[in-house]
Amino acid sequence: QVQLVESGGGLVQAGGSLRLSCAASGRTFSSYAMAWFRQAPGKEREFVAVISWGGSSTRYADSVKGRFVISRDNAKNTVSLQMNNLKPEDTAVYYCAAARSYYTLRLSDYDYWGQGTQVTVSS
Numbered sequence: 001q002v003q004l005v006e007s008g009g010g011l012v013q014a015g016g017s018l019r020l021s022c023a024a025s026g027r028t029f030s031s032y033a034m035a036w037f038r039q040a041p042g043k044e045r046e047f048v049a050v051i052s053w054g055g056s057s058t059r060y061a062d063s064v065k066g067r068f069v070i071s072r073d074n075a076k077n078t079v080s081l082q083m084n085n086l087k088p089e090d091t092a093v094y095y096c097a098a099a100r101s102y103y104t105l106r107l108s109d110y111d112y113w114g115q116g117t118q119v120t121v122s123s
Contacts, residue, residue, distance in 0.1 A: 002026045002112040004096045009117030012086055016121070020081040022096030022114055030054070030074040033099045036081045037107060038092035038119075045095070045107060049081060052103040059105060064090075086121045093118050 008020040020036065035050040049060045049070040058070055067086075072079040079096060094117050097110035104110075 002029070002032065002098050004098060004112055004114035006094065006096045006114040006117040009094060009119045011120045011122065014086060014088055014121055014123050016086050017082070017084045018086065018119060020083065020094055020096075020117060020119070022079045024077045024079070024096075024098065026077070029077040029098075031100070032112075033101045033103050034070075034072055034079040035097050035099070035105075035110065036070060036079075037095045037097055037110075038090075039095070039116075040092040043092075047105050047107065048094070050103060050105055051079065057103050059103070083119070086119075088121045088123045091119060091121050 003025040005023045036048040037045050038048050039045040047061055051058050051070045051072050055072050067084050069082040096114040098112040099110045
């Protein structure tokens with residue numbers, strides 16, 4: 001069982017930055033792929049970024065590539081998402097998720113989810 005708690009969301013102007021963090025419980029954190037997804041009002045939840053068990057592999061949605069960076073600290077059971085050059089279209093609830101997998105982009109593969117943190121980017 002893994003419990004995930006996100007933090008770091010808020011309101012920021014376009015062009016600004018935010019850093020989201022996700023704290024995980026459990027002793028097997030390093031056995032999970034960790035990802036960030038987001039869901040805007042009226043839209044389906046979508047993949048943002050994923051990082052593999054040890055952090056050696058990452059993948060990003062095209063819409064955030066070059067602006068967002070995912071990282072993890074297995075000693076502290078945390079995963080972070082550094083978001084730079086934010087755009088109004090980045091406005092969404094951001095979710096941290098864990099999958100019993102080395103690395104996957106598929107939402108259905110994720111077994112555990114956080115409660116979400118709101119990110120609002122004003123123009």
